[in-house]
Amino acid sequence: MKIVFVGSGNVATHMAHAFYAQGQQILQVWSPNFQNSSKLASLVEAQVVSSIAGLDQHADLYIVAVKDDAIAEVVGNLNTVKGIVVHTSGTTDISILSSLKDYGVLYPLQTFSKSKSLEFKSIPLCIEASDERVINRLEKVASIISSAVFHMDSKKRRLLHLSAVFACNFVNHLYSLGNQLLEGSGIPFEILRPLILETALKVQDAFPEHVQTGPAIRRDQTTIAAHLQLLKDSPELAGIYQTLSDSIKKSNQ
Amino acid sequence: MKIVFVGSGNVATHMAHAFYAQGQQILQVWSPNFQNSSKLASLVEAQVVSSIAGLDQHADLYIVAVKDDAIAEVVGNLNTVKGIVVHTSGTTDISILSSLKDYGVLYPLQTFSKSKSLEFKSIPLCIEASDERVINRLEKVASIISSAVFHMDSKKRRLLHLSAVFACNFVNHLYSLGNQLLEGSGIPFEILRPLILETALKVQDAFPEHVQTGPAIRRDQTTIAAHLQLLKDSPELAGIYQTLSDSIKKSNQ
Numbered sequence A, B: 001m002k003i004v005f006v007g008s009g010n011v012a013t014h015m016a017h018a019f020y021a022q023g024q025q026i027l028q029v030w031s032p033n034f035q036n037s038s039k040l041a042s043l044v045e046a047q048v049v050s051s052i053a054g055l056d057q058h059a060d061l062y063i064v065a066v067k068d069d070a071i072a073e074v075v076g077n078l079n080t081v082k083g084i085v086v087h088t089s090g091t092t093d094i095s096i097l098s099s100l101k102d103y104g105v106l107y108p109l110q111t112f113s114k115s116k117s118l119e120f121k122s123i124p125l126c127i128e129a130s131d132e133r134v135i136n137r138l139e140k141v142a143s144i145i146s147s148a149v150f151h152m153d154s155k156k157r158r159l160l161h162l163s164a165v166f167a168c169n170f171v172n173h174l175y176s177l178g179n180q181l182l183e184g185s186g187i188p189f190e191i192l193r194p195l196i197l198e199t200a201l202k203v204q205d206a207f208p209e210h211v212q213t214g215p216a217i218r219r220d221q222t223t224i225a226a227h228l229q230l231l232k233d234s235p236e237l238a239g240i241y242q243t244l245s246d247s248i249k250k251s252n253q
Helices: A010-021 A034-043 A068-075 A132-145 A154-182 A189-202 A221-230 A235-251 B010-021 B034-043 B068-075 B132-145 B154-182 B189-202 B221-230 B235-251
Strands: A002-006 A025-030 A061-064 A084-087 A103-108 A125-129 A149-151 B002-006 B025-030 B061-064 B084-087 B103-108 B125-129 B149-151
Touching (some): A002 A010, A010 A132, A025 A034, A068 B221, A103 A132, A103 A154, A154 A189, A154 B154, A154 B189, A154 B221, A221 A235, A235 B154, A235 B235, B002 B010, B010 B103, B010 B132, B061 B068, B084 B132, B103 B154, B125 B154, B132 B149, B154 B189, B154 B235, B221 B235
Parallel strands (some): A002 A061, B002 B025
16 A cells, blocks of 8 residues: 655654554655654655655555644645545544545544654554545555554544543643652652553553542542642642542542 | 551552562451451461450561551550551651651552552652661661662651642543543543553653643644533533643643
């Protein structure tokens, strides 16, 4: 299969490597950032293209992995291509591609950083397409790099993306707040790492609501009051502590 | 070394197994719940004791791993023992043991569930003691089961425990909220698991503030507004979304 990548950020980079590792041909890479696209292209033996008008018209698949607000403009330049065009966004509706012939969505549910390599096979891929023929082809395409392919319409995908903001983005920020609390005390962040890992491992074979621990679920008001006292000079952290403790208590009434 | 356990909950169970696995003798187990203490005692070849007054007076170490508000009462029954008495609480001051001769704290920073076994060696153990001789002995004791022993006074330990509430208890609750959002949509929680695990793995060799992703850190107001619109019938979730998004933006000004 011949694949063209439009974009060279984290998603494009990880996905291009995954297809390349499975023996697929990455034909070309274009992105607004020529330096990034050159780098990605050289790593997956693809041609780097300096202008989007110069894209090959006969690839099998065009993967648009650019920022959400750049998708519409990019798509305007793909009206004449023969292959399937997909975007990789969690929040953008499939209808943004409706001016094209064959199109769809290939949304990987994962947090990517360029510097960290990943086992792509376990990453859930959510697919949606313009029609039945295209969904069947995308199903095959997705199965090349992932063993967890889910059919999902735009509405559900949006909900999943929101859910991921809670379970990933907000979670990482709580790690940061944990670290911020230790600042100046001489206690290194390193001490929290085994706890952070075990907290994530615990829900790999259980549901989080069944393994909740801590003062709020025990309704241990003495500890909660002591913690709020410790946070009396950090109104923002005290607010977050109160909000989340209330939410934990409420979820277990 | 001869060890007596006072308590038979998650912490007592995991710690007793860790010492037992390293060839230490678990002499006796007592806890308010006789069924639990019998079970733990049989697993680590210890004697189960039905009354706290029946505890052996000549063990080397007495590990008090009971609920915070039960420590004081238990300690009242340990005035005559010859060994070191430690509690395992993150929030309780060492001074609660000050009526005793040799005492200290052995606080494991981890989230325990009885059903899930753990590699104890990587769990940070925070120690504090009544004097230099006892801290030296506790250092040796802690090193038997953990390769991450930290000296920490009660004030710092309290701060660490608060930090762990953010990085573990609140994090698990955000996993729950993520799952709650998927309810009724037919999307299984399973789809979030690889993302949850990778989010924790990412900070094992990075600081969370350096790997933050998501709409708030990108200041992507379009996505934030769309998410708040999706949450318009869940004022509690919308409030948490707003509070944490504001906090992320603020941390990166």
